[in-house]
Amino acid sequence: MKFEAEVNALQRTPMFQGVDPSRLRLLAFMGEDRTFKDGEMVVRQGDSSDSAYLILSGKADVIVEFGGRASTVAQLGESEVFGEMAMLCETPRTATVQARGELRTLLFEREGMLRLLREFPEMAIEMSRSLAQRLERTTVELARLRAQAAAPAAPTDGG
């Protein structure tokens, strides 16, 4: 079968888990290979975005610049997708992604992605389910952080 490796990688991502493999094959076909060398930027924070990436092999750092200070907030590895939110919402990139070592990715353009979703609405439902789950996790996390921030002197100290 063609695009076996890509389809496998896509199936491992939460976003595409429930999607039919034949659709994923088409999605993989629509993607374009992009490779990056150590230290090369995949996307830059603040840039306009019209594509998302799936990591086929290698690692990448997620770097957020805030108030003139850049800090690595996460690391991405095989079968992880990034850039999809900014791509779908046409918002600027919220973080920089930098290759750490040799990085092989598959790039998906917004145009093609939207056409595919229009064609197969069930895929859109799967994707939005996964995005909603992620949003919920983030919301819980945010609530937790807020609670922490509201009570800086945690009572655990005193105990």
Added chain:
Amino acid sequence: MAEKMTRFVWRHSARDQLVLLFFTLLTFPIIWITLELPKTIINEAISGTEFPQEFFGVPLEQTQYLIALCFAYLLAISVNNGVKYAQNVQRGILGERMLRRMRFDLYRRVMGRPLSRLKGTSPGELVQMISAELAPIGDFVGAIISTPVSQGGSFLVYLAFIIVQNPLIGAAALCLYPVQAWLVPKLQARVIAMIRVRLANIRAMAREIDESIDGATEIRALRARRWHMAIVSRQLYDNYVIRRRIFLLKNLIKFVNNVANHLTPFFIFLIGGWFVIHGQLDVGALTAVLIAYKDLAAPWKELLRFYQDYSDMNARYNSVMENFAEDGEPAPLLDSAPVGPHALALHGAPVDGLSGPVDAHAPMGATTSVVGEDALARSSLLQALSGLVDGHSGDHWTAGTPILYRTAAYVPADPRIFAGSMRDNLVHGLLFRPVAPGDDPEHGARRREAEMTGAPADDIADEWIDPVEAGYADAEAVEARIQRLVQVLGLEDDLYAIGLMSRFDPEQAPALAARLVDLRRAIAGSEELGEMREDFIDHWQADRYNPNASVGENLFFALPLDPELRWSDFAEDRAVLRALDEAGVRQMMVEIGLDLCETLLSLFEGVAADSDLFKRYGLFPRSETATIEGILRLGRQRGADKLNRAAQARMIAIAFGYSSTRYRLGVLRGTERVHVLLDARPKLREFAARDPRFAPFDPDAFHPAFTMAENIFFGPVKLERRDSWAPFRDRVDALVAELGLRELILRAGLAQPLGGGGASLNAMQRRRMGLARALMKNPGALVLDGIAAGEAEADAALRALLRQELNGGALIYGTDREAAAQAADHVIRIDRQGRVTQEDGAGEDPAAVDGARDGGR
């Protein structure tokens, strides 16, 4: 122009019509001779007994006499047809000239319409009228006098001939004509009425089509596509009904005529035969009558057709001209502007949307703002100040300079960019009138034609720019200014990109071609750049397969010379197919095509037929799917070599276009097929080098089908590295600048046609070009309507830049922001009631304010 068609024709072609008339009159005696001769041949040469006969004073025996008469007949026929030929040619030329005159006249009138009226004009309707509706009139008017005269005359000649032979037969031949002459016009009148309805219907449709293209976005946004298609469908139905009625009527008319024409011989045989039997008429005369009668039918038919055409054309003409009735004669184009003390000034001028006559001025060399809440009123006033309102004269409008095109340069927020190159667009404002004749050999012919049809003799091949009048030292200075404006207005990077994407004929600029190849070698030779090139560019190597390029390019190691053509366009070419055969890869190419189609079809299984997914990612149009499936089935059942020629060519075309990195469908089976393709390359490369339609890749030669960029890099950017190659590109750009090539590339970019009237440019680029185009005029005043209209720093900076580039010209800008308005030296205010007042502003530059106050009063 409420003028009648006949009057229009007579006024503009009286002389030519009279010449035609002369030719026509010339034919009548000849026609009589062609009728008289057969009679003489039968009665005197064939049945005659008295010989020798005198023929032009020469006595002749019977056979000789017959031959002489027959040749005389032949001569008469030849002369008759020769004259007719000359007459037809003359008539055709006259018709074409009249058509040209009518078309140009209408265009001239449209160009002269007030802007306010032009806004309500539907382009589709106009195109329909000027191109389609007028065309048959041209054909017709050439013959408007000669046809009735010649056909009517012939008719009378034939009729007279018949009557001379025997008046009774003449009466018989004539008896049905009155019936036709009474019935046909009645039917015809109904046809004319229908023609008018038909024209209105077609125009309505043109307007609807116009609207659906103009309003395409809204129609889609409103999801009203089906409604609009239903409208056109209905109009087409109406059109069908009208056309059906017209042709039914026309056929009825034909029927009446045919019946009448065929009834007449009945009378001729009956009455003529009776006379011959009773010895009152000879056989020769009866034969001659029959010949004459046969000929009589033709001019009669022509006369009726002329009558039909005449009413048809008259209806068309009137229905076209009605639309221009209000236009009148356009105001003559001014040569120079009325001069006043201000850069621009209105004196008691009526302005659309403003109350009362307006008095306003913009001081020389200063900045003036026009402030008001209503954007339309502001635009109106800015346009009036710029002298764009029609019929302006010294009574209402004056400017600081007499050179009309330099008085003001008006730039709207979204300037229109015209077809042509960036240079063409930038000098557009200097094309006021021709200043020196060009050296085109056809110039004289065009000029004569123009004069003959009432068009101006202005020739686009002439030189139209007068650098000195436009404020430049010479033509070089114009060129230098273009480059400067491109730079200061931030168009240079765009222009550089356009230049890099352009192609040129190396024979026209061999030095540039050589330098680009040198640059290519320098990059390959440089240690650092060479390494980067390896990383980012899949450059062409004779012994390597290039996965970033198509199979076609890889096989032939060449490209078609015509950049519009791809290798897939040559899949049916016999020479190419033979070359594939000789290289032994033809069947494999068909198989690659089959594999590709199979894979694509299975990938797109389940995708709706009308999906645009396929269009974008497939290798063949979706509409072809059924055909391709058929080919695939046959190919798989019987083998690729059993497919017919067309099917094989289709598969080869698809295979030609496949690129491994772009499609990643694995049809080259790793390296298996790659090796076969590479082995075939030397032979095919040789073939491509021999065939003048192709140009082979050569690392040491300029490639005419490559763009400049492709010539520098000598290969496609690797797809997988496309996101990272910017540093390499920047380094090469720097090297290009270092070698002095940037200038040349920019210059090439200037001459490159901009696609689709600037549709390829974004709003920002269009605006910058609009400003550069305006500044090229060295205007006395630059008028901005919706540009640099705020108090933000960027707007103020742009205004400062423009002032600097204006070299002492005034700057006028419309704004709805009070703060922005106050930054000007002089403020023209439009209040809510549309009243206009003037006051001094604070001015952005105190020095300029003083000067402006002195000059402004």
